Amino acid sequence: MSEEQDPERNRLSARIARTAKVGGNLSGAGIAFAANRLFGGAESDENIAKALTSALGKTKGPLMKVAQMLSTIPDFLPAEYAKELSQLQAHAPAMGWPFVKRRMRAELGPDWQAKFSDFGREAAHAASLGQVHRATLPDGREVACKLQYPDMSSAVESDVGQLKNLLGLFRRMDGSIDPREMVDEISDRLREELDYERERKHMQLYRDMLGGKDFVHIPEPVPELSTERLLTMEWVSGEPLGAFEDAPQEVRNGIAKRLYWTWWLPFTHYAVIHGDPHLGNYQVREGGETLNLLDFGCVRIFPPNFVGGVVDLYRAQLADDFDAAYAAYEKWGFKDLNRDLVEVLNIWAKFIYGPLLDDRVRSVADGVAPGEYGRKEAFQVRKLLKEKGPVTIPREFVFMDRAAIGLGAAYLRLRAELNYHQLFEESLEGFSEADVTARQQDALSKAGLSD
Structure with a gap:
């Protein structure tokens, strides 16, 4: 369907309006950022983070989702930034019946x-990209209908451009990590999340x-x-994980073991991960005997040799x-390594x-504490990378790291x-890259994802 037939598809006017709105919000944050760098003091990072949070909180939609995503990657943002961005509300007001x-x-x-x-x-349920309605089919089945908001x-596309500007600013001012491949990875996954037909295949x-x-x-x-x-x-339907925080140790261990296999089995056998570790994407059923896994918009399909790495x-x-270890990082896709950089990366790997x-x-x-998982090690890594780096984070690392941190939390x-x-x-x-390749090709073909 062409843009003329479907006015919601990436309309130029909508992109311009969105860019103006987001850009205006971020420009205010940028002014605060510059002022704090020049005149700032001990609370400089905290003030910058609050300005960014205020700006992003006004935008809603995809960029807010990305900000929340970045706040869960502890080796990327300073603690002050992550703390503020994690407070952004994912639940946008629902669209009405019309x-x-x-x-x-x-x-x-x-x-x-x-x-x-x-x-x-x-x-x-209403979130940053769409909302869910409960319905019943004529045959009695209860279903969830997930509707995407207009102009997403x-x-x-507008927010991806703003994201590049935002992270480019971080790169210039911080200098420990080159985020360009990370930006490309996040942007591609965000575009995929708009394709509900792809999510159905996931x-x-x-x-x-x-x-x-x-x-x-x-x-x-x-x-x-x-x-x-x-x-x-x-x-x-099911209960949230939080409802079992005070359950007997055996029950909690059982749930954790089921979480482990839900995440690791697709990765080690098929080179696939569920890339959104938000606790709301798991429900506990039957008193902890089984789980519901939800929301398949962010699924990362890796080349099998990445799993080998x-x-x-x-x-x-x-x-x-x-x-x-040096050879494994190269297999992952890390570039321009040297012994000093590998020693720094090993700090994170050992964690x-x-x-x-x-x-x-x-x-x-x-x-x-759950909210501090990885923060201490990330701070140490960032400090050393400022001296010995920067390091370019390969695309494949982003959601692997994010999901591992989410699972640990x-x-x-x-x-x-x-x-x-x-x-x-x-x-x-029995692990081998050849077997992973064969299983992945077969599974992708059955799901209609092999193109």
Whole structure:
């Protein structure tokens, strides 16, 4: 469909309006940033972060989502920035019934209401890119209808440009990390999140990879009632992870183990990860016996050799083999390395891999609060990179790191005590890049993602 036929598709006027709005908000933050750099003092970073948060909080939509995303990557933003950005509210006000009727008519035709026996007028959930309505099909199935807000394609393209400006400013002023490949990666994933047809295929991919597993349930999509901007799927219910923080240790450990396999099995067997570790994307069912995994907009499909690099680095850390670690980072995609940079990267690797290297029952990080997971190590790494760097973070690292941190934070919330080394070794049984390649190709083909 052309832009003339579909005025919502990346309209130039909408992009200009969005750029003006976001740019205006960020320019105010930029002034505060410059003033604090010149006149700032001990609270300089904190003041800059508050200015950025205030600016981004006015934009809503994709850039706010990106800011929240960056706040979960502890090796990227200073603690003051992350603390402020993490407070941005993901829940935008829901669009009203007139919008819902227009969207449903545009996606399913003028007789769309006949396709449902009941359709909730009020949104059950509203977020930065769309909202969800609960409905019932004529055959009695309860479904969730995820509707994308108008002009989101325009908003994404405008906000991607602003993101580059924002992170370019960070690069010039901080100097520890070159974020250019990270920006490209985040931008591509954000564009993919607008394609609900792709998200439907991601759901099918996960149903294929984890089908028959008793530790997780993946909602079933309804293809005949789904489009690029409408995703209809099985309605699922469960309790939040937070509801089990005071459950018996055995229950909490069981939930944590199910989280482990839900995340690691697709990665080590198919080179695929669920890239959004937000705790709201997990629901606990049957008193902790199984999980619901939700929201498949941000799924990262890796080249299988990247998984090989992750495994190589694990084995290098286990053997304390510096040269093997150096080769593993190169396999990951890190460029222009030297011994000093690899020594700095190993600080972060020893933290991330720490629980996997320690063959005993333990917490994922002793004495660390969920919101502080990785902060101490990240600060040390950033400080050293300012002296020895910068380092260019490869694209593939972004969501791997983000998901690992998110998973670790969930383990801390649950106060789980597991033998992570044994779990990881079990997930690597019979591992080979050739097998991962074959499994991935087959799974992507079945899900319609092999193009």
